[in-house]
Amino acid sequence: MDSPCAELVAVEVYANGARWTLLVGLDAGSPRVGVVRTRPRGAPAGVLAQRLRRDLVGARLEGVRASADAVCLEIARDDERLTLLVDGRLRTPLLAVLGAGDRVEWCAHPRALAHAGGAVGAPYPLPPGLTDAPRESREALERDGALLAERTADARGSRLRVALRRAARRRLTHAERKLRAIEADRARVAEVPGLRHDAELLLANLREVPAGAREVRVLDWALDPPATRTLQLDPAEGPASAQASRWFRRAKRLERGEAVAAERASRTRREVEALRSAVAAIDALDVRAAREGLDEALEQIATRLEALGVVLDREAAAAPRRRRADRPRLPYRRFVGSGERDIWVGRGPEDNDALTLRHARPQDLWLHCRGRAGAHVVVRLGRGEAVASELLVDAATLAAHFSSARGEQTVEVSYVPRRFVHKRKGAPAGAVVVDRDKTLLLRVEPRRLARLLESERPAT
Template identity: 30%
Template structure:
């Protein structure tokens, strides 16, 4: 239940706002605003809430988290009245509208606080009544910058009807401000907790669905290089029968010389030439072959992340609102839908985290978003390959064994893999410089050191859990 006019008068009387100064403006969420007010010997917070049936204005002892980035209205109000002095504050015509006059440096602002349940709003005007900004911008009410407030007067309710309202019971020795703060604060906490649970539940449910989809896609990919070889065979068939393909053909009918000349129908892209269609299948073979080598690690990583998300979902009911916000920050949740999770592969070596990029895009994303200046970067010399990063620990050097593990992974995920041995160089990420005009992910290292790595199947098995190593 919102405050009635008698309660608003009582609250303003207890607050005694004239001659207080506005020290800080905080908008913790989309329904409330907190002013920190000060007069000699008395510093307190004034809460204005537009939370539907709990719309209110009262002194509060509750603490509110200040957002990292201030909301639009809070930024405006700070620039306009922070440091100003409240000259007067009173309810207008018993209409649940509070008029607060603020003076700062000879400039007068009027803050109108309308405590009308779902129609509540805070509107700031200049001394002439021109709207400067509003907590909620409502064009249909003309509550936008440049409008006028208050609007034309409406017929007033009869005095008899107004006199029916009473101030709610107040415990002995307690002010109405304290009563309202305790009563509505508890309800606010309950709703806030339920809203946080709802938000986190939706986030984790969506995360599990995404991981299930990715897991299904990885598990349905070719299990072995032999399965992926079929793409190469199809490319060969297209190349061998290129002379039979017409300009608008969408299918190629041919004899499969890899399988006893059995008839086969091959889908082709009519927008591409026969040679380009063959190259497309060769590229699919190459991609599938590379993917099959890391399939086991990909599946393990996805299953571990899926299990963790499910465990988080199961634990929601036992968490407090602070625990929910700390473990699942709202800002991170919004960014998660837009930004991919850590790309590439992730390994552990003696407590150190090793990140591996397998493509130019993964290399670039890791470099831009997931590593810092003191992390170590490794790459093969004279061979194309993935970037490998070792996440550093404050005050510690990367041990030789960890460096050898990272070097082995750099060799495994490079064109030097078949040779079984490669020269690598490594340096701190802060010594990398992106090459202008070069391909995505290309960097120019400085202060680099050399490392020679020979492929050790036992080390690879320990790191990846796979025996798929050319011995």
């Protein structure tokens, strides 16, 4: 007893030493009955199939009654008589198990039952005109069974095709967005000559800058002809010499980040091209025309997508899509570090609080770039588990990257079990108090960083 798809019930029957699969189509208007030798492949057993198996497996099929718009399977189980009813008179065909006195014992579509004026435990008015099904020839039953099986395969193939395309498009959108962000980072390298030139101009005119000035006018001899320019300053960042040093450091960070960004851009560009090719292959697939080689074609596409990092559940994708409650937004991004361990990175100040205070467990490892604004980072650990050195460096690398120290070659990263991280009442979002922390002096490795950034997976 099974339900390969939402429109079909399959019942394995044994007759004269042979095994057949009786198919009952759940069509609105005209349910159809047929037989096939092999049960159609379909979705994994859901609630409907499990309930039918519990009630009917091992029972004896006594007969079939049918009318123009309904089918009844008469079943004997021990001393009990049951009826599996498919009523196609309703917009949503009704599938129900009836017991003594035609009382509804169970119904797969409660709304359809209520719409028909019935209720579980109450007698159900059987459709008029039900008569014993004529003993059709085996050829006619096999013909109708083949039609039902083909329709099931088409429905399954269409659902799987749609699910594969949805997953591929989602991954493609993510990859295209990532590529645009990487290219935007690379474009900022063009700022390097200007940053260095402004820093040199400021250092050459330090005597002209009064304390607390917000701007200074300097003569720029690099212009043709030389002209006066205004450099914007921020008194909160300290004296002019400190601001010039900061501009030099920013220029250096941008230059160092160019190599990592170029490698990431190349890899992401290849991913985008491969995903576009996969989407085009899915769009070109005609489910009905490719019926003979459909499973193989879809399997090849699914394998290509999985190689590109697309997470697929083939059986769930082939099943009818059900409405799900909206999943809550998670406050962190998920990366995969050494040993296939999850590393969570907060998305922003409020998300940092949510990650640290609500999602991280006391034994988890908490990291943050020391003395800098940045993301809270959490490594999931078991009770009494010590973090592996490679995993610690991976998490520290992400903490440095997702902070104001991004691009610097050497960064200090604090780490401590989450139980020693607290938040004071009234403190700003993301601000916490840390006790008993240790400090790791991290030398950022571009290849490690690139690997980690490419390891991002959907947060769960």
